[in-house]
Amino acid sequence: SNRFESSQVFRIPGVQLHTTGALMGASVEDFNNAKAQLGTLKKDPGNHVKLKIYALFKQATQGPCNTPKPGMLDFVNKAKWDAWKSLESVSQEEARQQYVDLIKSLVSAEGPAVATPPPESAQAFQSLLVTTEDGITTIRFNRPEKKNAITLDMYKELIDALHHAGKDDSVITVMTGSGDFYCSGNDLNNFTGIPQGGIEKMAKDSGELLKHYVKAYIDFPKPLIAVVNGPALGVSVTVLGLFDVVYATESATFHTPFSQLGQSPEGCSSYTFPKIMGNAKASEMLLFNKKVTATEACNLGLVTEVFPDGSFQSEVWTRLKAYAKLPPKSLALSKQLIRSKEKEKLHAVNDAEVERLIERWLSDECMQAIMNFFQAKPKL
Numbered sequence: 001s002n003r004f005e006s007s008q009v010f011r012i013p014g015v016q017l018h019t020t021g022a023l024m025g026a027s028v029e030d031f032n033n034a035k036a037q038l039g040t041l042k043k044d045p046g047n048h049v050k051l052k053i054y055a056l057f058k059q060a061t062q063g064p065c066n067t068p069k070p071g072m073l074d075f076v077n078k079a080k081w082d083a084w085k086s087l088e089s090v091s092q093e094e095a096r097q098q099y100v101d102l103i104k105s106l107v108s109a110e111g112p113a114v115a116t117p118p119p120e121s122a123q124a125f126q127s128l129l130v131t132t133e134d135g136i137t138t139i140r141f142n143r144p145e146k147k148n149a150i151t152l153d154m155y156k157e158l159i160d161a162l163h164h165a166g167k168d169d170s171v172i173t174v175m176t177g178s179g180d181f182y183c184s185g186n187d188l189n190n191f192t193g194i195p196q197g198g199i200e201k202m203a204k205d206s207g208e209l210l211k212h213y214v215k216a217y218i219d220f221p222k223p224l225i226a227v228v229n230g231p232a233l234g235v236s237v238t239v240l241g242l243f244d245v246v247y248a249t250e251s252a253t254f255h256t257p258f259s260q261l262g263q264s265p266e267g268c269s270s271y272t273f274p275k276i277m278g279n280a281k282a283s284e285m286l287l288f289n290k291k292v293t294a295t296e297a298c299n300l301g302l303v304t305e306v307f308p309d310g311s312f313q314s315e316v317w318t319r320l321k322a323y324a325k326l327p328p329k330s331l332a333l334s335k336q337l338i339r340s341k342e343k344e345k346l347h348a349v350n351d352a353e354v355e356r357l358i359e360r361w362l363s364d365e366c367m368q369a370i371m372n373f374f375q376a377k378p379k380l
């Protein structure tokens, strides 16, 4: 059958697809539960499995792939496209069932400790883990194998997650990373494919997406706290100026290598950094690529407090749980008083930074820097 063929194509090691009963397809409820369970996996599945999950999800929700084939150099999107395309003959219902079975098998492979259902409030995203517990909505970058680099889809998920967190019944919102990095910034693959509509359109669309992304931080209505669990780069550092509190583990570093990449600052950092640390220190970071340690970032005012690596998680989360017991309205209204005077200015800065970046992305300097990363994989 088609089902059998499609599971053969992938030959996922250690994962068995249970195809019996697949004819009717899983219910939407089963499918949503499976999506939520995916976010609770402790082990990060290998790339084959991830591609399979991705392809089944697309097939189950959108049917056969009819988007244009990505360019040869756009390796990541091409692999995803191929995986989705190979499911052409699998019906949406069958894909839904296979998706549910695959997640079930991954969860049960992890043993009973993680096979428990996810918290009621867990929301399903592909590259984020979002939960609400004890009055805290936690948005976790969840691509540890790529150091939590932010893909185009992930920007969209982050915007959604922030909008949702702003409206849910949590008191504070926390952003943090899975694995050893907080976030390595923009995924440089975002600029490697040449999409339909050409490079100008890609730059314009990326600019629009970035503008909305940064806007979600500027307009965020509740206390927003970064728990920086490891190195942070690029756009994950620049938006820190829009957070209310930034806690960092001792070994975290902060690096904005924009000129090295032929780019220019974003996330309102061209305004917030000089304001926080003064022009000269901001220029060292934003013009001259200076990587600063957590303690240096704290002395500059970008980080609120630094904790020893060994006790970082326990100390920070004890504190956050106490913050989340404070009266929510009072917190939100006080934040508004602190931030509202600046909002208009921040939106104008965001617009100007995006306009400059659209030009930069089309420059030879920027293209060359991105090609260098993938050819030589320089460590910045």
Ligand SMILES: CCCCCC/C=C/C(=O)SCCNC(=O)CCNC(=O)[C@H](O)C(C)(C)COP(=O)(O)OP(=O)(O)OC[C@H]1O[C@@H](n2cnc3c(N)ncnc32)[C@H](O)[C@@H]1OP(=O)(O)O
Pocket (backbone or CB within 6 Å): 145, 146, 147, 149, 150, 152, 155, 184, 185, 186, 187, 188, 189, 190, 206, 207, 209, 210, 233, 234, 235, 236, 257, 258, 261, 263, 266, 373, 378, 379, 380
């Ligand atoms: C809508 C668009 C908005 C754009 C806004 C503008 C934003 C600008 C920025 O954010 S600029 C900053 C961009 N980030 C970087 O330049 C970081 C590049 N990465 C690195 O320098 C290194 O990978 C590292 C220092 C983050 C980690 O080094 P190391 O510990 O040695 O690990 P690896 O290099 O082996 O990384 C593991 C794996 O992850 C991939 N990866 C890491 N970061 C990125 C990234 N930003 N983009 C794409 N891929 C990344 C890396 O290639 C490895 O993949 P592999 O295992 O080889 O497949």
